[in-house]
Amino acid sequence: MSESNVTSAEEPAAAPSGLTGVVSDWSGDKEAFHVPWGKAMMWIFLLSDTFIFTCFLTSYMNVRISTTVPWPNPSEVFALNIGGQHIPLILIAIMTMVLITSSGTMAMAVNYGYRRHRAYTAALMLITAGFGATFVGMQAFEWTKLITEGVRPWANPWGAPQFGSCFFMITGFHGLHVSAGVIYLSVVARRVWRGFYDQKGSYETVEITGLYWHFVDLVWVFIFAFFYLW
Amino acid sequence: MRRTGDPRGSPWADEEQANACVRGGLHMATTVGHMETTTGHTQATAAHLKAEGQQHPIAIYLWIWALLFVFSTFSYLIDYFHLHGLLRWSLIITFMLLKAGFIVAIFMHMAWERLALKFAILVPPLVLLILILLMAIEGDYTFLTRLTAFLR
Numbered sequence: 302m303s304e305s306n307v308t309s310a311e312e313p314a315a316a317p318s319g320l321t322g323v324v325s326d327w328s329g330d331k332e333a334f335h336v337p338w339g340k341a342m343m344w345i346f347l348l349s350d351t352f353i354f355t356c357f358l359t360s361y362m363n364v365r366i367s368t369t370v371p372w373p374n375p376s377e378v379f380a381l382n383i384g385g386q387h388i389p390l391i392l393i394a395i396m397t398m399v400l401i402t403s404s405g406t407m408a409m410a411v412n413y414g415y416r417r418h419r420a421y422t423a424a425l426m427l428i429t430a431g432f433g434a435t436f437v438g439m440q441a442f443e444w445t446k447l448i449t450e451g452v453r454p455w456a457n458p459w460g461a462p463q464f465g466s467c468f469f470m471i472t473g474f475h476g477l478h479v480s481a482g483v484i485y486l487s488v489v490a491r492r493v494w495r496g497f498y499d500q501k502g503s504y505e506t507v508e509i510t511g512l513y514w515h516f517v518d519l520v521w522v523f524i525f526a527f528f529y530l531w
Numbered sequence: 532m533r534r535t536g537d538p539r540g541s542p543w544a545d546e547e548q549a550n551a552c553v554r555g556g557l558h559m560a561t562t563v564g565h566m567e568t569t570t571g572h573t574q575a576t577a578a579h580l581k582a583e584g585q586q587h588p589i590a591i592y593l594w595i596w597a598l599l600f601v602f603s604t605f606s607y608l609i610d611y612f613h614l615h616g617l618l619r620w621s622l623i624i625t626f627m628l629l630k631a632g633f634i635v636a637i638f639m640h641m642a643w644e645r646l647a648l649k650f651a652i653l654v655p656p657l658v659l660l661i662l663i664l665l666m667a668i669e670g671d672y673t674f675l676t677r678l679t680a681f682l683r
Contacts, residue, residue, distance in 0.1 A: 319646065326647035334648050344652050355659045359666045366670030369677050376610050394607040401603055405596035408638045415586040508585060508640070515638045519631055525603075526627035530610055531620070 337505045340512070347516045350478075354520050357471050358527055364463040373459035375529045379443070393529045396439050397521065400479075403432030404518040407486075411511040414504035419493060422507060426490035429514060433483040440476045444469075471524055478517050485510060585640050595637045602626045 316335070317325050326333055334341045365372055376389040383391065410425035447468070451458045454466040489510045498504045606626045609619055636642040641649060 316645075323646050323650060326645065334651070335645055336648060341648070344648070348652055348655060351656050352659065355656070355662070359659075359663050362663065363666045363670040363673075366667060367673035367677065369674065369681065376613075390607065390610050394603075397603050397607070398600070401596070401599045404599070404634065404638060405592065408592040408596070409589070412586065412589055412592060512639055515634055518638075519634050522627055522630045522634070525606065526623050530606060530623050 337503070337509075339509050340505060343509045343512050347512065350516065350520075354471075354474070354523070357467075357474060358523060361467040361471060361528065364467065365461070368461040368463055370461040372461050373457060373464045375531075378447070378459065379529065390529065392439065392443055393525065396436055396443075397525055399432050399436050399439070400518050400521050403429045403436070404515055406432065407511050407514045411504075411508045414493070414498070414507035417499070417504070419496060419499065422504070423490045423494040426486050426493065426507070426510070430483045430486040430490065433479050433486065433514075433517075437476055437479050437483070440472060440479075443472075467528070471528060475517070475520055475524060478520070482514050482517050485513060585643060587640075587643070591637060595633050598633060599630055602630050606630075 316322060326335070375393075379391075379393050380387055380389045381391050382388075406425050407429045410422050410429060413421040413425060452465045452468065454469055456462045457465045489506060492498065493504075493507065498506060603626075606623065609622050609626075614622065635653075641652070
């Protein structure tokens with residue numbers, strides 16, 4: 302406490318912006334990021350997660366470039382017959398829409414959190430978790446379909462055997478993130494509902510949860526582009 | 532300073548307490564600026580003031596939400612209409628970057644963060660471009676080696 306008082310006397314109230322602001326924020330013996338502690342930590346965690354997912358996607362790129370066997374066509378592999386019509390990649394398109402919808406409801410939840418609508422915030426977070434669970438359910442359906450069609454991490458009926466290992470590794474790790482996010486959202490939504498953050502005096506935890514959830518959506522954007530569309 | 536709490540007036544007692552907290556904290560907040568303090572009450576006040584900074588009009592989120600749907604639909608249509616070659620790849624990358632950019636900037640509030648945090652989070656991933664380049668070269672090399680091995 303006394304320490305912070307000493308520092309506060311030295312620090313000007315209005316911090317400079319732009320490049321001067323970067324230098325001023327990073328220089329010597331004081332807080333670098335003017336955000337809640339948990340938010341900075343979540344960003345750093347997400348940064349490390351970015352490296353993990355990039356490693357997966359890069360190794361996928363590497364094996365896809367280096368294989369001499371044709372790569373299976375994702376457009377056909379993930380096609381579905383709906384009402385007698387053969388629609389390419391439709392399952393993945395629906396999963397993408399579900400995840401984007403959940404991202405939107407999460408953004409709303411964060412917004413209502415800061416407006417202190419406790420009920421709206423909790424409800425929107427639960428809706429977000431619901432969409433997340435739907436996504437995981439569709440992914441389970443997709444896995445089941447591919448496994449019954451004979452896709453294994455070491456082989457598949459349509460071409461390069463690396464397709465299976467990339468598919469299970471990348472979508473599996475992403476699905477794990479979504480599942481963890483659903484649990485995370487549910488826990489925080491329960492706390493919102495019980496007024497925990499009103500007592501704490503801050504809804505920043507809702508925003509931090511939102512950061513994680515948007516990141517899961519962000520990763521899907523890249524997986525969708527590189528694994529399913531390319 | 533900043534608008535706090537529910538604009539319609541809140542039925543919760545906690546709310547009043549929080550508002551009082553903020554009012555009480557205002558004097559201190561102006562002198563302390565953005566400093567994070569270490570003990571309970573003050574920390575909550577300081578954090579609360581900062582947190583209110585990320586409150587934006589709902590219209591922004593709705594617009595971005597709609598845009599994400601549009602871009603995703605376009606991405607899907609690339610595949611649906613069987614576009615090929617350079618056109619397909621460039622469109623995929625374009626829509627991907629647009630979507631990623633809007634999610635990070637608006638939904639994750641990066642657009643409103645200070646430059647120090649932006650740099651700390653957005654610059655390190657750039658080194659991954661080097662990894663991608665190296666692995667692409669490596670992949671090409673492996674491919675050619677395999678071809679010559681099979682042709683022999």
